[in-house]
Amino acid sequence: MKFVFTLIVAGLSVGSIYALIAITLNLSFWTTRTVNFGQGAVLMLCAMSTAFMSRSGVAIWLAAGLGIAAAAVASIAAERISVRPALRAAGSMGWVVSTLGFGICLQGVVAKYLGGQAIAFPDVVLSSTTFVELFGLRIGAQYLLIICFSLLTIVVLDLTLRHTIWGRVVMAVAQDRELAEVFGIPVTRVVTISFALSGVVAGVAGILTAQLIGTVDAAFGFSLLISGFVAGIVGGFGNDWGALVGGLLVGVIEQLVAGFVSTSAGHAVSLSLLMAILALRPQGLLGRPEVLKV
């Protein structure tokens, strides 16, 4: 029982990170109707550069800040280089391939210049050996902190989108891009901002994950991105609260299977969940089906 409880807490913790990643995908999905298949490299860049700077003596908070800035820049670059030109062609094939290419390229650059080996990630707030007592059980404080931080980020993001002018503008562009343009909304700038924000949150997710795992390497973003896909798809793509539900669900299932069978089996189960949801209910658990227009 104790074991199960620990797994569930760990699951909620990684699940909340998956939710964050799914939300970063939503942010850019709303404004451009594209999914950045290179997002894994963006969050990897943040974690890698943070670890690298901290190792060379930069204060951890500064390193994290610069890492997040790097992620924002990378995300903006992803939009400029791989989304905007590809959107001129019809269909999704162009931008799926080009954002994927962007991610591979970025991953290649990081592997080349920051090294292909895993590097240890420094403690940002708490070390992995800090524990707290909860219901008579010893729980890693890190897990709880990550859950709280992710939830906080999601709530802040949701409030921003609902109650600030920029949030509303993003929603207007999401509803109808052309109409927003006609009304004088600077759509290009909104798109850039949504990608920047997406990069910032992705950077945060990258640092949180790296903190949890303890090491980072150039390949570490991609499987996280897939988990973000699973979270987003399970909850319904483009729906933030769906992403949260999906992320937590996937995180817990994955940890339970990993705990009782194996880590690979955990991944296989969450990937199978992705395929099953896509086949049976593509709009996700909380989404509404799209209506065909001719």
Added chain:
Amino acid sequence: MNAIRGALSKAICNRLVGLILCIALWIAAPYLPEATRQMISFAIINILLANSINVLTGMAGQISLGQAAFMGIAAYASVLLVKSEILPSWLSIICATLLAAVAGGLLSFPAGRVREFYLAMMTLAFGMIFIELVRDLEPITGGVMGITGIPSSQLHSLRVFGLLVTTTDYLRLLVVVGGVALFALDHFTRSRFGRAYFAVRESELAARSIGIQSDAIKRQAYLISAFLAGLAGALYGHLVSYIGPESFELQRSIEILAMSVIGGLGSLAGQVLGAVALTWLPLQLEIFADFKFIIYGALLVGIFVVMPRGLAGLLFLPPRVVDQRLLAASRAVVADSTPAIRQRAAGELVLRWRNLQRDFAGLRAVSDFSFDLYTGKVAALVGPNGSGKSTTVNVLAGLYPPSAGEILLKGKSIAGLPSDAIARRGMVRTFQDPRLIGHFTILENTLLGAHLKYRYGLLEAVTGLGRTSKDERIALSRAESILAFVGLTDVRDRVLETLPYGYRRLVEVARALMVEPDVILLDEPAAGLSDLEITRLASVIHTLRARGIAVLIIDHHMDFLAGIADSVIVLDSGVEIYRGDMEGMRRDERVAECYLGKLPGDA
């Protein structure tokens, strides 16, 4: 530039050139240095892989990021079967290839339900599940350590029929397999299947509207694609002496995709170029090997912007999807005198709908609408935007089922049937925005409508034998007589996207007529046409009427309708408000009201 392209295209289209190349490789095989032999072997395997993407993504439009898994399934299966001495090597390669094809067939069921980036995610997940399983099933697959000491040509330990296979023999085997595969694919691309794949890629809706079962086509595409990737995988397994999970990871899938995209999706010659280039370059250029994934990534980012048709687009003219020799042969014969449109008895009830209703999430788009359509009659459906005209046509044509009511085509209920089944029963529709294939010629676009008329099967298609040429010739001559009928003979060999928009409507009508429908539904056929084109369209519709075809037409152009319609129905907010002749409609107060609003002073 185009002259060079033309000459190059002619050279690659010539099968003799391919045959000579294969024979040259066969003869040269023993004299090549070991490294070159190996490189050519890898290149041929990559050609098969690139083509597996080309069939699925380039032709059928289904993106795949998990192609390496098919390769891996066959490689592991074949290697394990041979290693455990269950099957002889030649049989295990065949069985493993078929196993991969089965896996592709199974994947097509969930994959057929999603499209675009959802499909990309699903195939990505499929590829990763395979890798996780390989890692997890260590007792069988060797887990992350992989399988070493495989009976292979490199280790001189592979035996076929008891004979030891050298690397020369293996290269020769690959040359034969690759040559046969390319020969079959070349036929396939120019067959009814190849054209139907492109139609599905362009628009599944349009493909179904002319009777192409897009689900079956996609399933077949997965089967063929997985077969090719599996063949490559099984052959790869016995070429090298080691396989492990990393041989079939995402990176490999991306490499395959890169070859195919850089070569040029949709072009067979492009696939060969892309595969050869990306096999050769990393081995020759150190810088390429060093920066492999940076370069691959950059290529994938840039390719669709810089060279949307890849290397093939740069070097060759766009490939044609009709066998040019058959076309020439069919044109050499004097056109037969049978009219393009068969005569039918007029005045028979052919399409009847009763109490038709269609709701969209709280909105009733069509409500309690009934009508009888007779052969040899033209009925017009008019009304302001949002009045339910297009919804009616969409429901009749099977785009979505009616919420209530019945639809009888020739006395049989068709309500709820998919549009390809309705097309097969003799009712075809056109779209408001013509859905044609831009890189096809007008003739090729028209030919798509013949899909239901062919009799030849897949095996005949890939060999070019059996009923293939007869069927193709019949379809070609019918397409040409229909094009003559709609007045497009002059431009029949022009690529559609090089022509003005106005041609598209007529091409779509021609394509629909190829299906030999008894009922044709035209959704705003005159929109965007010049006066001259409208006159031509009107005369086409007149002839259809005279031949006994029933026509239901939506349009806003009243003068055009006045010249052709026998009766007119006016819809407003999904409800019929007028039925009768055009003259009466012009005088009807309710019709005037719904278009112009209530006039001041009216009661």
